[in-house]
Amino acid sequence: MTGDRIIEELVRLTDSYQPNPPPIDTLIIDGSRKRRRRATLAITGVAAAAVVIIGTGAALTNQTGSPHPDPSTQGPTDPTPQNTRLVGVGHAAIDVPRSWSTNHTACGTPTDDTVIINVTIVPSCAIFPRPRVSSVDVVFRDRRPGYPDFTHAETVNIDGVDAFRTPLDCTNVTSRRVRHGSDPAPERVCTQATWIPEESALFIATTPQPETTQELIDTVHIDPSYAAVPKSNLIATPKEAVATFTRNAQALGLRVVVKTQDQPRFDPGSILGVSPATGTVLPVGSTIHLTLAEPATPTHRSRGPKATPATPG
């Protein structure tokens, strides 16, 4: 069917449709009322959530990404792709604001508008209440997730692939101003998730606004011409970790080039770094640089990084 024919038929389909006149006065009255209400809330509004670290446990340091971004905006953001970046798993990706940091968490709780990518080790402490920030969790998940609850998830089709999407879940979380002891006021946290089994990709959006949460989840898509840098296995032996990473990357159509660095504090051959970072979405055919601690060969110690193409294990 040609494009011209499609245009012709679409126009014909709607030609006979004549809606009622636009309700301009109603829109302006309702809109003005909502604007005044928002202005009132901003002036008298809830206290900023205080961060309280309670409990004990290993003070594992989470990676912190880019510096503190601008606060999350209310309502629709500029739709131009230049203001967003893609993060993902496999060939699946989600759009997040470019200003968001990566893995900006404390005790596993986001403390800034941030993308949380494959943070699987969470220290046994807690932040209460959750700060009023937005976050997207990007997780490699090849079996049904335990969180969020996918019991009532609907089956959706994303770019021809079956996926599961949870209902939007908004709950009130009580905030408390610790220092001055003011009355607790409810804050809202809205969560929605999409799991794509075929890509082993789980995306969880959590924001204070239901519309913002849904807008984020709506950007999840699958594009076989792009692939996300895979995660590295923190538990496997160095040799297994490198082999698995290389195999996974090559299966996605990404090239892996290995560099070594003289780092005697690390086990020889262990992964020191991945560039670009895990979760970064790249065109298929792009190159990932894997930096390993140099093997223990005292007679042939190198003075700097050297690169070799990786071979799968």
Added chain:
Amino acid sequence: MPDGRDAEFSAYVGRRWLRLTRTALLLGCAPGQAEDVVQAALLRCYLSWSRVKRAEYPDAYVYRVLVNTINDSRRRRWNSEFPTAEPGEDDASADPTDGWIIRREIERALGRLAADQRTVVVLRYFLDLSEQQMAGVLRVRSGTVKSRLSRAVAALAEDPAVIELGDPT
């Protein structure tokens, strides 16, 4: 007297109301529902009117809000996704044969597309958006828009109803 913002917004709604409601119809809303979702979308735009004005393509910004509003309405299970009336039902008496049949079959073929494919067909062929504009509306890469559109057109071309209609000579 309405201030400048209200006057601008009113003028915009006056110009775009028909196009937006017809777009909502093509995206699968029933005729009555189309006006409701467009009104809801325009209310959101009113609240962020300064962002609409600053956008590189204000229309594309509004279309994006409309698409999101329709998705929201489906989640809340408003009326059925597909028109409750057969297309051109009122026209059956005026054009009981070929024209009405063609419109009905095209409507059904469109309805058989996946939601995201239907959306790109409407954005491209009814609203005449470029790939870049569509990418902005849907917040995906241009390449994704391109492949989605290609699959949608291929699906339409292979739809039995469309094949039976044949191409006009």
